[in-house]
Amino acid sequence: MSYKRRPLAAVSNDTSDPHRTLRALRERNVRLELETADLCFLAALHLKARDGQLSAFDEPALVEVFEQVVAAIEPPGSGQKRRPTAAIRRLREQRLLSRVDGAGVLRAGEYSLTRLASAIVEFFLEDESLTRESLTLLTRSLLGSLEPVLAAARGASTADDWSRTVSAPLRITIAELLSGIERRQRGFDLEQESLQRAISELITADWFGAIDRCQTMLEATSQTLRELNQVLLRDTHEIQSRLQEIHDLAADAHQEEAALVVRGTSDQIDRVVAWGSARQRAWSEYYQYVHRYLREVVRIDPTRMLVHRLREHLAGRAGRPYALAVAAAPSMQLLRPVELLGERPPVKRRRKPEEPEVVDVDAVDPERELERSVRSAVAEGADRLSTVTRHITAGLEPDQRFGSAGRVVQAVARVCRAEAGRERPWVAVDDGLLIEDWVSVRARESE
C-alpha cells in the first residue's frame, strides 16, 4: 500500500498568520499521546545514544532497550505485559522515532530519535535554567558572533555577499544563541513555579520554623533575578547597538532581506529583555507578599491558633456573632440643572396618507402563460407528456412540481393533439415525480 504524507514543514514554513497555522495543525490532527512507559523508553534511548555515541539503533537494540525499561519500571508480578512492537509503532506514528536506513523490506531497519523526541526527553532530563554564568556566556558568545557579521556587512558589496555573510549567520548562529537564552528562561520560569510551591509547602509543614528557610530561598532567588537583569541590560544594549549598525548598513545598501533579518533578531532580543523586567516585577510582588505573610501572619501567630479560633467562630461553635463597623458617608448629591422645556407643539390629528398613484399593470393570465410554455416545449421537440412536463417544471421548487404537473396535463390536452396507449407507462419526470405517460404529443395542425 502506498500513501502520501504531507510534508512536515508545511506548518512551520508560514507561521506569520496564527489562524492559518492553527488550522493547518487541526487539519493534520496533530496530537501526542505518551504514557510514562513511552517517555521512559525515549529517555533510555536518548541516554544510550549519548553514552554510546550511537547515531541509530537497529531493531534488536530497540527491543532490548524496551525490555530493560519495562523491567526497570514495572514492579515484578504486576501482570501487565508490554509489547515492544506496539511501543515502537506508537512512537513511529507520533514521529518520535524515525527509520533512517531506507532499506525498506530488504532488511530490518535502523531507527533514531527525532528532533521532537529529543526535545521532549531533554525537557525532562536536563536542567536548562538560566543562571548568571550561562547567561553571561551566551550573551558574550552573541557579541562575539556579531563582530564578524558586522565586519562582513561593512565589506559586503553584492546581494550574494549580504545573503551569505550577514543574513545566514544572523538567521542561524545568532538566532540559535537567542533561542538558547529563551529556552533557559522558560526553564527558570519552571524553577520559579516550583520554588513558590516549595515555600508554600514549607510553611504548611513547619509554620514558624520555616521562616528562616523561606527568607533564604526568597533572597537567593531575588539575587539571581537581579544579576540576570543586570547582565541582560548591560549586554543587550551592546548587542542592540551592533544590530542597529548592521541594519543601517543594510538599509544604505538597499538590502531589504538583510534588514528584515536584523529587525527579526532585534525583536527577539527585545523579548529576552522584556522577560527579565516582567519576571523582576512579578517576583517583587511575590517577594513582598511572602515577607508580609511571614511577618504579619506567621510571626504573630506562632502556634496557629488564630486559624483554629476563627474557624470555630465562623462555624458558630465559639463566641458570639459580631459585625464590623465601617464608615459609610453618603455620597454628595448634585442637583441637576433645571432645563427649561420649550413650548410643546399642539396635539393634532394625524394626517391621512394620500392615496398612492394608480399605475397600469398588464394582467398576466397564468393559464395562457402555461399554454404558451406547452406550445414552445412541443415546438422545441418535446413529443411525450413526460418530456413536456419535465421541460416546464424543471425551474420550479420540488414541492410545487406535483401541483404543476396536473396543470400541465390539462394544458397539453387543451392545446395539443395527444395519444395514449391502453397501458400508459409510469415514467419518472425527475427524482420525486412519476406520471402516466402519453406516447405522442403533437401540436394541433390548426395552430
Added chain:
Amino acid sequence: MTKPAFESLADVIADEAFPDLDLALRRGRHVDRDDGPWYALLSDGQAHLEVFYRRYGCELVYKSDGYYYLLPTANRLGRRHLSPAEMLVGQGLTLLYLDPSTVQTGGVVTREQLLAQLANVLGPEALVRSLNPKRRRYDERVAEETVRQKVAEAIRRLAALGFVEALEDGQLRLRPALLRFAEPVRHATAPDAALTRLIAAGELVLTDPDAAEGDPDDDASSLDPSDNDEAAADDDGAAEEGAAGAAEDDAPPTERDEDEAAREWDALGRAITTEEPP
C-alpha cells in the same frame, strides 16, 4: 527619593491624591500598601489627618498589619455594620488569607476556593441556610444559586471597602485589611476582654440573637440607605463627588441599619447553631 513629611494639614489637603483618598476613607475604604500614593499620603500625613478626622467624630486607625481606615465614633459621619453575608464571606476570605497554601499563588484565590472554604467550615447545609435565612422551605438548586449570588454581592461590597481586589476571571487578591475580621479572636487569653474593648472603641457590635425577626419578604434587609447612595455614587461617577450639599449628613444614618442587621443576625445565628458541625 523619599517624600518629606507634611509640615501642616494644609499641605496634606493640598496633595493631589487627597480628595479621592478622603472620599474613599469616608465610604469605608481600607487603605494598604498596594494603594501606593494613598498609603504614602496617609503615612506621611498621619499626625495631621488624625486630628483632622477627629473633628468629624472619626478615628483614623492604623493597624500594624499595614492598613488604614476611618472609624466613625460619633454620629457626624455615616457608618454601617457589615451584613451577615459580608461577615461570613469576610471571615471565609480571612481564613484563606491565613492559609499557607495561598502563599503559592501570592495571595490570589478564586471564588470557587472561597465557596469551598465556607462549605467546609460551616457545612454545605448550614451555608445554604445561613444565606437563605428567611426561607423555611427552599429548592436546593435555587438556594444554592442564591448562595452564589449573595457571596458574589458580598465580595463586590468587600472589594469596595478594600478588603479584597477583584481580578479577572473571578479571581480575588486578598488584602491585609482582612485581618480586621480576625481581630476579636486574636487574643487567646482574654477573648471577652478583647471583644469588650473593640465594642467600646466602636470597631464592631455584637448582634442580638433575641431581636425580632424581620419581614420574610424583605430579602434585601442587609442593605441600608447609605449603601444605595454608595451604589448610586458608583454609577454617577466623579462629577457628583465634587459637588457641595450633603443633605443626609444631618440625619442619623445608623438606627435602621442596626435594627435590620440585628434581625438578619438573629436568623443567621439560628441557621448555624441548628446545624451539626461536620
